[in-house]
Amino acid sequence: MNFFAVRAIYMFELARSRRTLLQSIAAPVISTSLYFIVFGSAIGGRMTTIDGVSYGAFIVPGLIMLTLLTESVSNASFGIYLPRFTGTIYELLSAPVSVFEVLLGYVGAAATKSIILGVIILGTARIFVPFDIVHPVWTGIFLVLISVTFSLFGFILGVWADGFEKLQVVPLMILSPLTFLGGTFYSIDMLPPPWRTIVLFNPVVYLVNGFRWAFYGIADVTVAVSLGLTAIFMIVCLGVIAWIFKTGYRLRG
Amino acid sequence: MDPIVVVSNLDKIYASGHHALKSINLEIRRGEIFALLGPNGAGKTTLIGVICGLVRPTAGSVTADGSDIASDYRAARAKIGLVPQELATDMFSKVWDTVSFSRGLFGKAPNPAHIERILRELSLWDKKDSQIVALSGGMKRRVLIAKALAHEPRILFLDEPTAGVDVELRRDMWAMVRRLREQGVTIILTTHYIEEAEEMADRIGVINKGEIVVVEEKQALMRKLGQTTVTIGLKQPLRTSPSDFGERPMTLSEDGLTLSFTFTGEGGEEDGGVADLVKRLAAKGVDFKTINMNRSSLEDIFVDLVGERS
Numbered sequence: 001m002n003f004f005a006v007r008a009i010y011m012f013e014l015a016r017s018r019r020t021l022l023q024s025i026a027a028p029v030i031s032t033s034l035y036f037i038v039f040g041s042a043i044g045g046r047m048t049t050i051d052g053v054s055y056g057a058f059i060v061p062g063l064i065m066l067t068l069l070t071e072s073v074s075n076a077s078f079g080i081y082l083p084r085f086t087g088t089i090y091e092l093l094s095a096p097v098s099v100f101e102v103l104l105g106y107v108g109a110a111a112t113k114s115i116i117l118g119v120i121i122l123g124t125a126r127i128f129v130p131f132d133i134v135h136p137v138w139t140g141i142f143l144v145l146i147s148v149t150f151s152l153f154g155f156i157l158g159v160w161a162d163g164f165e166k167l168q169v170v171p172l173m174i175l176s177p178l179t180f181l182g183g184t185f186y187s188i189d190m191l192p193p194p195w196r197t198i199v200l201f202n203p204v205v206y207l208v209n210g211f212r213w214a215f216y217g218i219a220d221v222t223v224a225v226s227l228g229l230t231a232i233f234m235i236v237c238l239g240v241i242a243w244i245f246k247t248g249y250r251l252r253g
Numbered sequence: 254m255d256p257i258v259v260v261s262n263l264d265k266i267y268a269s270g271h272h273a274l275k276s277i278n279l280e281i282r283r284g285e286i287f288a289l290l291g292p293n294g295a296g297k298t299t300l301i302g303v304i305c306g307l308v309r310p311t312a313g314s315v316t317a318d319g320s321d322i323a324s325d326y327r328a329a330r331a332k333i334g335l336v337p338q339e340l341a342t343d344m345f346s347k348v349w350d351t352v353s354f355s356r357g358l359f360g361k362a363p364n365p366a367h368i369e370r371i372l373r374e375l376s377l378w379d380k381k382d383s384q385i386v387a388l389s390g391g392m393k394r395r396v397l398i399a400k401a402l403a404h405e406p407r408i409l410f411l412d413e414p415t416a417g418v419d420v421e422l423r424r425d426m427w428a429m430v431r432r433l434r435e436q437g438v439t440i441i442l443t444t445h446y447i448e449e450a451e452e453m454a455d456r457i458g459v460i461n462k463g464e465i466v467v468v469e470e471k472q473a474l475m476r477k478l479g480q481t482t483v484t485i486g487l488k489q490p491l492r493t494s495p496s497d498f499g500e501r502p503m504t505l506s507e508d509g510l511t512l513s514f515t516f517t518g519e520g521g522e523e524d525g526g527v528a529d530l531v532k533r534l535a536a537k538g539v540d541f542k543t544i545n546m547n548r549s550s551l552e553d554i555f556v557d558l559v560g561e562r563s
Binding site: 002004005007008009012015016019083086087088090091092093094095096097098248252253 | 350355
């Protein structure tokens, strides 16, 4: 195990975020706060409770999930795409490091950032709306599991992308819509009948509901399914990454 | 002699179908400076890429200091340092950080004293807290060299190290290469400046169209393939070439005032050479006013070998 290499990559990636503190931490916190002000305080005050949870509190898990997904993917994808773009990847490819060590460094750093961000947003939310977490341990497990899984996915995206546009497209055009339509702002029961079924094909619905269950003990779907889906997605991502390194796809000539 | 890098039957065919390396066999000796010459597209960078782990070979094997680069990549790569041709740097990192990063990446425990020594040797010490983006091209090149040396490699690859580099840096760099060799580091470099290979290298390999054309001690290469041309300016024009000069090829210019002799080998000294020639001319009563000797450079040899300028 090349411990020094893992540490070097991990610290390098965290240093990159420190250099861009405004973009990495402040921007997501500000935009999430705006959601809380608009939906939680302004509109939420006029809405009834959902399964006994105030609307302001109801949207907290979904909004944290939105940040976790988009930030994990963009952090991890950018982390590995940047050296490919600038050419500094030669050093990583010529270094005595295994796939596992590379992942530990890049994905570990990206997931760490997402988790820190999730906790900050959780704290920020608490300022705007009062709520209590029913299953704090499960909240932590979901936080870590989802950050790691989507950082793995981001890593794949960063290896696959051959331009900055592709890097932006997936978080903006796929993850954001899926999250918005995935029950962040509403319970599935609030939808008209055909949509209740259609929406079940959106994987993010299971993530948001699993996370919300950890918060308030309420969910539209079974929690085991949420965990199972996340685990499957993680295994698929790991499989793809193993394949990438085995074949050298887009990394080695 | 004990080889440190052994390349056996190495083949590389890119996905595009380009056959970049054709059954390359090459041994690099421990502690030598080896210059790899070849025109653009000859396969120099691909060969270095395979040895360093950037390019996957289609067939064949490579060992570095006894370790196979595929099955024992950790041991092999830990001993190799690479200075790439392109100026690829983490623009926003600081010099000190990026060089320390390289050391860690190659699995070595932090050693600030070593990093300081490298930065001082490369005249980067007063730039250690500068962001790389603020450095000139030459300084960036120094940073890349510092990164490659951070983990104390035993084998150093320099891919076109002096391309677009100013005179001062080039001089510094060669001084450093010599210093490294004294410390027992094996150095493999590619260059477009043949006179540099001529000055620096112990052995020279020429690669063309994916094949090794020749690998030879520099002196032996010069001796074997070099030529010396002696041009003699005559006082009186000759109508025909003088006879009795053995097998030596000789030409007389049209105006009959210039005689040219060609010696193969480094100086033509072995067989009495120029001195013998002059005596014979004098004995024949051929009077002359100038003698000009012109040794073929490595560049001429190279051109003969690959049929084009590098």
